[in-house]
Amino acid sequence: xxxxxxxxLIFTTLFFIFTLFTFFFRHLVxxxxxxxxxxxxxxxxxxxxxxxxxxxxxxxxxxxAILVMFLFTLFLFPEEDLRDVKGDFRSLRYTSFLPVALFIxxxxxxxxxxxxxxxxxxxxxxDLREMASxxxxxxxxxxxxxxxxxxxxxxxxxxxxKEERENGNS
Amino acid sequence: MEILRIFASEYxxxxxxxxxxxxxxxxxxxxxxxxxxxxxxxVVFNGINLLFVTVSHYLGDPKxxxxxxxxLAVAAGSFAIGLILVVNYYRLTKSLSLEELxxxxxxxEE
Numbered sequence: 001x002x003x004x005x006x007x008x009l010i011f012t013t014l015f016f017i018f019t020l021f022t023f024f025f026r027h028l029v030x031x032x033x034x035x036x037x038x039x040x041x042x043x044x045x046x047x048x049x050x051x052x053x054x055x056x057x058x059x060x061x062x063x064x065a066i067l068v069m070f071l072f073t074l075f076l077f078p079e080e081d082l083r084d085v086k087g088d089f090r091s092l093r094y095t096s097f098l099p100v101a102l103f104i105x106x107x108x109x110x111x112x113x114x115x116x117x118x119x120x121x122x123x124x125x126x127d128l129r130e131m132a133s134x135x136x137x138x139x140x141x142x143x144x145x146x147x148x149x150x151x152x153x154x155x156x157x158x159x160x161x162k163e164e165r166e167n168g169n170s
Numbered sequence: 171m172e173i174l175r176i177f178a179s180e181y182x183x184x185x186x187x188x189x190x191x192x193x194x195x196x197x198x199x200x201x202x203x204x205x206x207x208x209x210x211x212x213v214v215f216n217g218i219n220l221l222f223v224t225v226s227h228y229l230g231d232p233k234x235x236x237x238x239x240x241x242l243a244v245a246a247g248s249f250a251i252g253l254i255l256v257v258n259y260y261r262l263t264k265s266l267s268l269e270e271l272x273x274x275x276x277x278x279e280e
Contacts, residue, residue: 005178153250
């Protein structure tokens, strides 16, 4: 109990520090590295929530695939475009603050009101085997939908590069 | 001891997901860069995923984790397509600024 509390205290502090770092760094590569750390930390947090499969997926997909793909895309751009030159607050529209203010209000209201007693964990279950059996027996249609969705970027890549090749030939 | 009791409950997960959602919204609003906007979208996705998993764990219902699995795949696909669009936009306009993002909004005066 106390070990879990201390670990979560440390994780919350780390999240806070790296969130601040992401705002304060002026170069996009440093912001990217901070977000990479945040993604790995979130994968560790999933372990505290008994979601081992999601923790593995989080580290493999987000930290391993998506953000590395983003890093390779960053290499395509010139270095002066990756710098945070302006950073002026005047360009903010007042209406942009409305959803943020609403979120802050709801968040503080939930914190002040507290959480009812019936909101405690009822049953700790759902390990890797249970999730696999659920996925392949009850929610098998989701796997087909996922495969269908994941084919979109491949088709889009093919279309873009095919057009480029045709333009280059003509 | 009181703060340790709070941190042993589900509060830190809510706070951390709040950090992530704030980070995403703040990055879009403050940095005004298209690449950062695409990255911030993923950060907001992650914050909402953490909320889903937390509530799913503390309510004892596995459906939230299945939803997160679907969201992960959708986020990966949307991120790839967004990156393709940003690279092609940069190739057309040589700019990454969100302020100048009016390629379809300009009307040809001639």
